[in-house]
Structure formats: structure tokens, C-alpha cells
Amino acid sequence: MEKYDKLEKVGEGTYGKVYKAQDKVTGQLVALKKTRLEMDEEGIPPTTLREISLLQMLSQSIYVVRLLGVEHVEKNGKRLLYLVFEYLDTDLKKYVDSYKKGPNSRPLPSRLIQSFLYQLCKGVAHCHSHGVLHRDLKPQNLLVDKDKGILKVADLGLGRAFTVPLKSYTHEIVTLWYRAPEVLLGSTHYSVGVDIWSVGCIFAEMVRRQPLFAGDSELQQLLHIFRFLGTPTEAKWPGVSSLRDWHDYPQWKPQSLSQALPNLDSEGVDLLSKMLEYCPSNRISAKEALDHPYFNGLDKSQF
Amino acid sequence: MEFDFDLENPLAGVDHDTQQLSTALLLGSANPDEPLTLFAVESDHMSFLPGALDQFSARCNAHSLIVQVQFSNNLDPSLAYLAVNYVDRFLAKREIPREKTWIVRLLAISCLSLASKMKNIDLSPADLQSEEGFIFDSQTIWRMELLVLSTLEWRMRSITPFSFLRFFLSYLPLEIRLHIQALKAHASQILFKSQNEIKSIEFKPSVIAAAALLVAARELSPSHFLPFHSALLNCEYLNSETLTECCAAIDGYISTNCIEAASNGCDSGRSALTPVTVLDHCRAGLESGKTVGSASDGCDAKMCRTLMRRPT
Known part of the structure; x- marks a missing residue:
């Protein structure tokens, strides 16, 4: 760790504090993340080994924040691992906020939304093709290089070592806003659809400059979703009423997506509706999304 | 989630929580981009041994030790295969001084330990060195594991044939x-x-x-x-x-x-993987090495034989 100068704390990641730091020799900026796991008598714990090596492999994609290295530290007899990631100057939450507040308040350019969504789908498709679900996609976990217009997926919640806790490190409640309905309803056999749902919520948030479903409890979150998309029925989502946490909810009719998102063109509305499909197996995949006509106007050769 | 490593599917995290996805991946062509990715990155996983014969004998000693542990613990051949892959890639990047044969042993043990963790197979330090007089403590193995990990840049999901x-x-x-x-x-x-x-x-x-x-x-x-x-x-x-x-x-x-x-006097399938044949091949390799211009004096082959410990 002597290799790096810690510059400032840039946030509280899912697993602990994240520092902006600088390589003393090369001057390269990095993000340092301490893992919560301590080394035990048997050396590096197997789960940690498998997860970090998977992260290493996933981060070969330019749409995933690059893992530059792993550093180990011995402090007060404790052994700790730090993950060293490439540093990007901002995240999508701060970026969207910059369009929301102040005298410069204006919608995000639609070209930019298109490009960010495309890069997000690329990153998610990459993870899914390697059998890895992100499970905690949200604007704070998407890092942005403002000048280059680049977006990368960060904070892959791989598993036990990096489990998404109910409360984050600072006891701040982990957001439910991007959580898929099947997870909220207690399904344990969820799959790639959970990430696509989150992508849909993030897509809508870029367009609206505010969260699509901002619930403060699991029930409130579900009610937000149902009020907007209509209460799901067995016809729309076979099996929904047998999910663990299913109850008889008020019956709402779906609202019109295009009216709720007047800034979004019809192709965009169509893609969003496919991402927010109730039945997980009918939800569009990340790979299919990349071929959706919404992206037709985008110069894909740059990606 | 476990993400056990499978030699045949290095790119797929086999996640027990998402069986649906994994099964789709494992059965056939759910991911047409996979071969492309494999071909693009396979060179990162290759090991070109430097010409030095020191490394050559280190390699053969490490291999025979791994095969020996494989035999005495009745391990899956894919575990030994992965460990040998780590050894080769390590030796391609770091040289082990000729006289330090104990480092070679430590390397072999650490690579076996890492491979067993990647494959989620329980193998204790005791299993790894039960037949040896000198036992490395877990602290030492742990340090060597870290050295191997950093040398291989944590690319432990090896891309192999x-x-x-x-x-x-x-x-x-x-x-x-x-x-x-x-x-x-x-x-x-x-x-x-x-x-x-x-x-x-x-x-x-x-x-x-x-x-x-x-x-x-x-x-x-x-x-x-x-x-x-x-x-x-x-x-x-x-x-x-x-x-x-x-x-x-x-x-x-x-x-x-x-x-x-x-x-x-035995069939080739059985004899092929004994520590003895491993060493014989090292010797053959060393001898053929001479013909491509390496400076073999035959000592290494002798050293290989001397260092060789037959399984009991």
C-alpha cells in the first residue's frame, strides 16, 4: 500500500470506505476499496480467491471498471485486502444531479442518454455472459468519465465476501428503488432479469432526472411499481400470486409510459416497457436490448 | 454464490444461486461471443519458460511433486492440471535460484493449495505435504500464495486447452x-x-x-x-x-x-502420470533441450532424479 498516496475519501462503497489515491510513481489516479474479509489461518479464503479472480476477468471489458490490482496489508496483526480500481471522476447519480440543480437545470441530451444506456447494456451483457449477476445496479454504481462520455459498471456484488448488506457500511439503508418486483416479492430463484429491471429504472431516471420508483420500504416500493405499471395479474405474470410475499394488493390500472415520459421517443418507450416487463422470463435481455431500434441513431462503431 | 472454477468453462462464473443462467451457459451455445473472448485472451495465460535450465529443472521438480500429491490424495487430475498451469505461468515470470530447491517445493504446494481453493476442493496444508520431513507452516504457504497471486495478476481462471x-x-x-x-x-x-x-x-x-x-x-x-x-x-x-x-x-x-x-510392463494410461514418468520426460526434455542450443550438462537431469521422491 506504500505504492499509493491516499488523497481523499470519495465515498462509502458497499463494502466500506473508498479512497481516491494516487500511484506515487506513475501518478495514476486509482480508487482503493478495502474488502471486509480478513485472511485466516488457511491463507486467502477460497471464496475471496474465486470472486476476485472472477472480478479480474470481468474487468477486462471496457464497460466494467477495471481492477488494476490487489494489495494486501498487515495492520495490528490483521491481514486485509485492498482492491485497486481505475479512477473515474464521477458517477451517474452526481452526473444526473448536475442537470437537475442550479441555473443550468435542463434535460440530459437524448444522444447522451442513448449512449450511456448502450454502454450500460454492454457492461451488463458482459457480466451476464460470464454467468455473473450484478444485483445492485444503481446510478451510484455506474461511474462516468464526463469528458469522454464513458460509462462503466462498478461495484459488482459477487457474493459472500461482497454481499449486498441490508444496511450499508454507514448504516444508511440500501436503496430499494432499483429492485425488481420478483425480488421484492421474495422470489429466491431470480436471474438476469433483476439487473435488466434496474437498467430500466436507471434509463427512466436519466430521462426524468428523478427516480422512477422511490419507495422507502419494500411494501412502498411495490406499491409505487404497481401504481405505475398496474397491479400484476396471473395472466400478465404467471406464478406471481404464489411468490412468498404476495398479498392481495389494490388493483391499479397501468399508466401510459409515453405520457409519463414525454421527453422519450416512441422507440425509447418501447425499450423501457420491455425492460420493465413484469414476468422476468419475458423481460428483454441485455444482449437483445443492444439490438433494439432505440439505438439505431447511435454510432455504434465508437463502442 | 460460489463460482467454482471449471477448466472447460473458465469464463463462466458457476453461480449456484443462479442455476438457471449457469445451466443455459453450460449447455451449448448460449454465448456465441465466448470463443471470441477466449481466443482474444488466451495469450495472457500462456507461459513461455525462459531458456535457463534452472527454471527447467524447477519446473520438473514442481510437476513431480504435484503429481505425487495428486496420487497420494487421489485428487482429480484437473486439480493437478490447474496447479501445474500456475507453476508454469509463475516460472515464466520469476526465476527461482538453482540452489533453492525448497522454494520449488513451496511453489508446488502453494499452487496446489490455490488450485484446490479455485475448484472448491478441501485440501489442508497437511494433505499437501504429508510425506515430507520438512513441513512449511501455514504462514509461509500463505505468503507464497500471495506471491503467486500477484505474479499471475490474480488471473486464476486459467485459459487452458x-x-x-x-x-x-x-x-x-x-x-x-x-x-x-x-x-x-x-x-x-x-x-x-x-x-x-x-x-x-x-x-x-x-x-x-x-x-x-x-x-x-x-x-x-x-x-x-x-x-x-x-x-x-x-x-x-x-x-x-x-x-x-x-x-x-x-x-x-x-x-x-x-x-x-x-x-x-504396464498400460500407458496408468503409467503416463506417475511421478517417475514425469521425471523421465523431464530428462528426455532436458536432453532434447541440448539440441536446440541450451547449455545442458546433464547435471540437471541428474538433479531431477536425485530430488525425485517416489510415492510410497
Whole structure:
């Protein structure tokens, strides 16, 4: 760790504090993340080994924040691992906020939304093709290089070592806003659809400059979703009423997506509706999304 | 989530929580981009040993120790295979001084330990060095594990010839498809046996995979060879000349094996992987090394034999 100068704390990641730091020799900026796991008598714990090596492999994609290295530290007899990631100057939450507040308040350019969504789908498709679900996609976990217009997926919640806790490190409640309905309803056999749902919520948030479903409890979150998309029925989502946490909810009719998102063109509305499909197996995949006509106007050769 | 490592699926995190996804990935062509990714990154997982014979004898000592542990613990050959892959890649990047044979032992043990963790197989430090007088403590093994990890840049999901078997089997002409399981099993045996061959690290993993399948096809039935060979040559990632060279290298290795097996009075399948034959091959490799201009004086082969510990 002597290799790096810690510059400032840039946030509280899912697993602990994240520092902006600088390589003393090369001057390269990095993000340092301490893992919560301590080394035990048997050396590096197997789960940690498998997860970090998977992260290493996933981060070969330019749409995933690059893992530059792993550093180990011995402090007060404790052994700790730090993950060293490439540093990007901002995240999508701060970026969207910059369009929301102040005298410069204006919608995000639609070209930019298109490009960010495309890069997000690329990153998610990459993870899914390697059998890895992100499970905690949200604007704070998407890092942005403002000048280059680049977006990368960060904070892959791989598993036990990096489990998404109910409360984050600072006891701040982990957001439910991007959580898929099947997870909220207690399904344990969820799959790639959970990430696509989150992508849909993030897509809508870029367009609206505010969260699509901002619930403060699991029930409130579900009610937000149902009020907007209509209460799901067995016809729309076979099996929904047998999910663990299913109850008889008020019956709402779906609202019109295009009216709720007047800034979004019809192709965009169509893609969003496919991402927010109730039945997980009918939800569009990340790979299919990349071929959706919404992206037709985008110069894909740059990606 | 566990993400156990599978030699045949290095790119897929086998996540028990998302069976649906994993099963889709494991069964066939759910991911058409996968071969592309494999071919693009396989070179990062290769190990070119520096010419120094010091490294050569270190390699053969580490290999024989790994095979020895494999035998005494009745381990899955794929675990030993992965450990040997780590050893080779480590030695390609770091030199071990000739006199420090204990480091070679420590390296072999640490690579076995890492491989067992990647494959989620329980193997304690005691299992790894039960037959040795001198036992490394867990602290030492732990430090060596970290050194191996940083040297290999935590790329522990090795891309090996096994990663390409499924891909090349898709080129199998329809009339041979019936034998696909037998062919894959036989090619796997060839891969396990030829890992100790020094020549095997000169070729890309994909080329070795294709060559092993071809040799296996020919051994199962000579008539399979030509149609499969011409089908494989349609693959844009393969070059006819390199493929022929690699087949010849595997052939050479197998025939040496057969002669030894015959002289040892046992079948080649069993004899191929004993620590004794590993060392014999090291010796053969060392001797052939001379012909390509390395400065062998025969001492290393002798050292190999001396250091060799036969399984009890």
C-alpha cells in the first residue's frame, strides 16, 4: 500500500470506505476499496480467491471498471485486502444531479442518454455472459468519465465476501428503488432479469432526472411499481400470486409510459416497457436490448 | 454464490444461486461471443519458460511433486492440471535460484493449495505435504500464495486447452458426432498426459486443444482424422502448419510414453502420470533441450532424479 498516496475519501462503497489515491510513481489516479474479509489461518479464503479472480476477468471489458490490482496489508496483526480500481471522476447519480440543480437545470441530451444506456447494456451483457449477476445496479454504481462520455459498471456484488448488506457500511439503508418486483416479492430463484429491471429504472431516471420508483420500504416500493405499471395479474405474470410475499394488493390500472415520459421517443418507450416487463422470463435481455431500434441513431462503431 | 472454477468453462462464473443462467451457459451455445473472448485472451495465460535450465529443472521438480500429491490424495487430475498451469505461468515470470530447491517445493504446494481453493476442493496444508520431513507452516504457504497471486495478476481462471474443447468439437463432422463423448474423454486424457511435455507450453492453448482432439480422433478410428482435420482448418483461429507441428509434438510424446509403458510392463494410461514418468520426460526434455542450443550438462537431469521422491 506504500505504492499509493491516499488523497481523499470519495465515498462509502458497499463494502466500506473508498479512497481516491494516487500511484506515487506513475501518478495514476486509482480508487482503493478495502474488502471486509480478513485472511485466516488457511491463507486467502477460497471464496475471496474465486470472486476476485472472477472480478479480474470481468474487468477486462471496457464497460466494467477495471481492477488494476490487489494489495494486501498487515495492520495490528490483521491481514486485509485492498482492491485497486481505475479512477473515474464521477458517477451517474452526481452526473444526473448536475442537470437537475442550479441555473443550468435542463434535460440530459437524448444522444447522451442513448449512449450511456448502450454502454450500460454492454457492461451488463458482459457480466451476464460470464454467468455473473450484478444485483445492485444503481446510478451510484455506474461511474462516468464526463469528458469522454464513458460509462462503466462498478461495484459488482459477487457474493459472500461482497454481499449486498441490508444496511450499508454507514448504516444508511440500501436503496430499494432499483429492485425488481420478483425480488421484492421474495422470489429466491431470480436471474438476469433483476439487473435488466434496474437498467430500466436507471434509463427512466436519466430521462426524468428523478427516480422512477422511490419507495422507502419494500411494501412502498411495490406499491409505487404497481401504481405505475398496474397491479400484476396471473395472466400478465404467471406464478406471481404464489411468490412468498404476495398479498392481495389494490388493483391499479397501468399508466401510459409515453405520457409519463414525454421527453422519450416512441422507440425509447418501447425499450423501457420491455425492460420493465413484469414476468422476468419475458423481460428483454441485455444482449437483445443492444439490438433494439432505440439505438439505431447511435454510432455504434465508437463502442 | 460460489463460482467454482471449471477448466472447460473458465469464463463462466458457476453461480449456484443462479442455476438457471449457469445451466443455459453450460449447455451449448448460449454465448456465441465466448470463443471470441477466449481466443482474444488466451495469450495472457500462456507461459513461455525462459531458456535457463534452472527454471527447467524447477519446473520438473514442481510437476513431480504435484503429481505425487495428486496420487497420494487421489485428487482429480484437473486439480493437478490447474496447479501445474500456475507453476508454469509463475516460472515464466520469476526465476527461482538453482540452489533453492525448497522454494520449488513451496511453489508446488502453494499452487496446489490455490488450485484446490479455485475448484472448491478441501485440501489442508497437511494433505499437501504429508510425506515430507520438512513441513512449511501455514504462514509461509500463505505468503507464497500471495506471491503467486500477484505474479499471475490474480488471473486464476486459467485459459487452458480444456477451455477450447467444446468449441472445436462443434466442428466435428456429423457422421462422427456419435462418438463425441468418447472423443472428448480421450482428448482430455491426452491433455492430462502431455502437460508435462515441455513442448506443450510452446503452443497456444487453443492449438493444443485442436491437436489433442485430432490425435484422439485418429486413435479412436483412423478414418475420423481427415474429415475432422479439414473441418478444423475452416476455423479462422487455426493455422494448418502450427496444428500439424502440435499434433507431431503430441504424437512424439505419446509414442515415448508407450515405449516406456511397455518396458515398465504396464498400460500407458496408468503409467503416463506417475511421478517417475514425469521425471523421465523431464530428462528426455532436458536432453532434447541440448539440441536446440541450451547449455545442458546433464547435471540437471541428474538433479531431477536425485530430488525425485517416489510415492510410497
